Amino acid sequence: MTARALIIGAPRSGSGKTSVTIGLLRAFQRRGIKVRGIKTGPDYIDPGFHEAATRLPGLNLDSWAMAPDLLRHLARGQAEDADLILIESAMGLFDGILGEPGRSGAASDLARLFGLPVLLVLDVSGQSQTAAAVACGFMHYDPTVKMAACVLNRAGSERHRKLSGDAISAIGLPVVGTILRDPTLTLPERHLGLVQASEHPQMDAHIDRLADAMEQSLDLDAIFEAARPFDIASGTTEKALPPPGQRIALAEDAAFTFLYPHIKREWHAMGAEIVHFSPLADEAPPADCDVCWLPGGYPELHAGRLAAADTFKTGLKTFSETKPVHGECGGYMVLGERLEDADGVSHTMTGLLSHSTSFSKRKMNLGYRQARLMRESAIGKIGDVVRGHEFHYARVIEAGTDQPLAMIADGRGDEIGPSGGFRGRVTGTFFHAIARD
Template identity: 60%
Template sequence: MTPRGLLIAAPRSGSGKTTVTLGLLAALARRGVAVRAAKSGPDYIDPAFHAAATGRPGLNLDSWAMPPDLLGHLASMASAGGELLVVEGAMGLFDGVPGLPGRSGAGADIAARLGLPVLLVLDVSGQSQTAAAVARGFATHDPEVRIGGILLNRVGSERHTRLVREAMAPLGIPVVGAIPRDDTLGLPERHLGLVQAGEHPDLAARLDALAAMAERHLDLDAILALAAPLTLGDTPHAPALPPPGQRIALAQDAAFSFVYAHVLAHWRHAGAEILPFSPLMDEGPDPSADVCWLPGGYPELHGGRLAAAGHFKAELAAFAQTRPVHGECGGYMALGTVMVDATGTAHPMAGLLGLETSFAKRKMNLGYREAHLLAASPIGPAGAKVRGHEFHYATVLTRGADAPLADLSDSQGIALGAAGSRRGLVSGGFFHAIAPVR
């Protein structure tokens, strides 16, 4: 069976893409459709919701951070054995960074690269016929991107829906559903986006409600008919980050959960064994591991428990005497000496790096990054270039006397200076690695 797919996009954030995506995924899964979902761009949280809705692992596809061969390979692997690949876009369909064609990080790049028709979600609250003008602009903006169908969100009444549908008719683009305004359908958010899937005690009930919404208000048969065969081309196995060791101790709990699925999948494909442990449960890394990896997450919400995790900190310090330890973002903060939470309370961390951070005065740091590694670390050898992103609200009080890990530049190649820290076998930075530059 040739895998088919579509991309769900919108003119802007807040249009209802995630609500629509989850409702569609859950409704199709109820039907028995073998559906797999992916998220366009750097996002840890949405793929976990996708996985909960489909029963299959989530995935990220990022046209800026991933080289084209890796992008095609991941899409091929994701669609293998399934009937449908649904990709959820980020922000607006064409929102990305200036750069080479097809490498902007926009959802439109993924649609063009994989030949995916776009299901355009339009929030029509506060407008009616004008929505047709918006749709016309999207349909003609880029000849490589095809708007396959339109979904009206937050309609106010049957009359409102009829007015919009009539205005859309001359465009020849099918309207495949209309969802009434309903503030109860949204998911709670915090500063990095949605609250994580695992933090919802009623997640199954929420997904059931979204599936019921989709069954009532979406033409599921028409949406399935919109899906087109994926244009995969030549998709040889393309490595992501090489495994940093044969046996990898991975911090994994509510404080440390931001790990890209494609990275872990590649590590396992290469023969590495993942050994999870929980710092919040005061567990240390497996002593048989070759390397320890502390991913990002929300350690600032668990400062007291991490500060009191004496066994974890002692075992981590002992491990770091002989084997590499690396922390990304939240993991980096946990390797430092002090983390100040939003209330101003200072929590002592592992003390393996001189970093001191604070959430008392939040400052958003956001954007794609290319790291030129100044020394060998678990994310690559000295001199290697790795693409990824940075997204956090922590303020660095001091980095101490530690040497920097990498020279960073932004998506335009503008130098941002040295960043991260390294001391002995311990390294870390706010930079989330996605793929090496090739």
């Protein structure tokens, strides 16, 4: 492989990593460089922005959820036929959970595993020379994670840029550019983070503005040179989620969007055929498929249309009488009896499971999860342990009478309790599966 790679990290969320990454991806793509993005951690939204910027599929790599051999396999696949890989860190560069070495979920794990340097994005608003102390901490905190260069973000003026930049350069960290404060470069957000790339009506124009800013503000040649050869040993798919059937009916529209790119990609690579259908268009899962998968998304924003989608609901019920149906998070909500939207209006869902959920009575659930399956389902067999995460504000307001699908623990292994439900061939849970333990 000839690809070079660089990790884009920062001290915290909100430093501007995503805007910088997306702008750089498009800027390098404009130069004729075949560039691809990778997002660390359990984030199914940012890979869509990476794909929008490069017109090439994005990817997630999560060192907690994915065993090192699976990380190598997926990274190697992303790097094939690429010139440059930009790996965007989630949260702060070293932010993860306590656990076995190299499996914290932090982007720094990938820096060590692949021997990659870091382009540090520092939001210097509200400070000047103090930014050098922050940069110095990053340079010396972990000698196995090398800082290659620094980008100053949200500087207020030329004087601000000089004070911060000169102080950082003096400690030996190259500054490859400064982005002045510009609120128009901020990406829109909603309750689960950024609005998805496919929902932004002028996304391509916005990405072009980000690329313009990176071209005007940053030394792209120096950033490319800071990247290092992405030499990856061959991995394996032993810990990947196997396809749940030969022909998989996958719900895909504005209500069902949260499926990690690697899952669909690996299903296809293992020989499965994926057949898309749209519940919002009142389409039922094709009868010639072996299994139906309802991923997460924003069903609470489309609850009225889903409630009125009689062909979808009737067809899904008929499908479930002979074949497995599985729902994750938003899909789990739609499998229940009722869904209460943000205004407290109750909408009738498919009723294939007996619980009801509410988005008006919100409670944030966020974190890594280990699920031990109590029932064979699309994500594994009885007794299997699957790693993944939860990220939702909806809550169960009526538990129903179904048996739980899994017993779940948090990322450290501390038990949380039963999760999800099953009835007949129908299973569902708020838990998003990423890989086998």
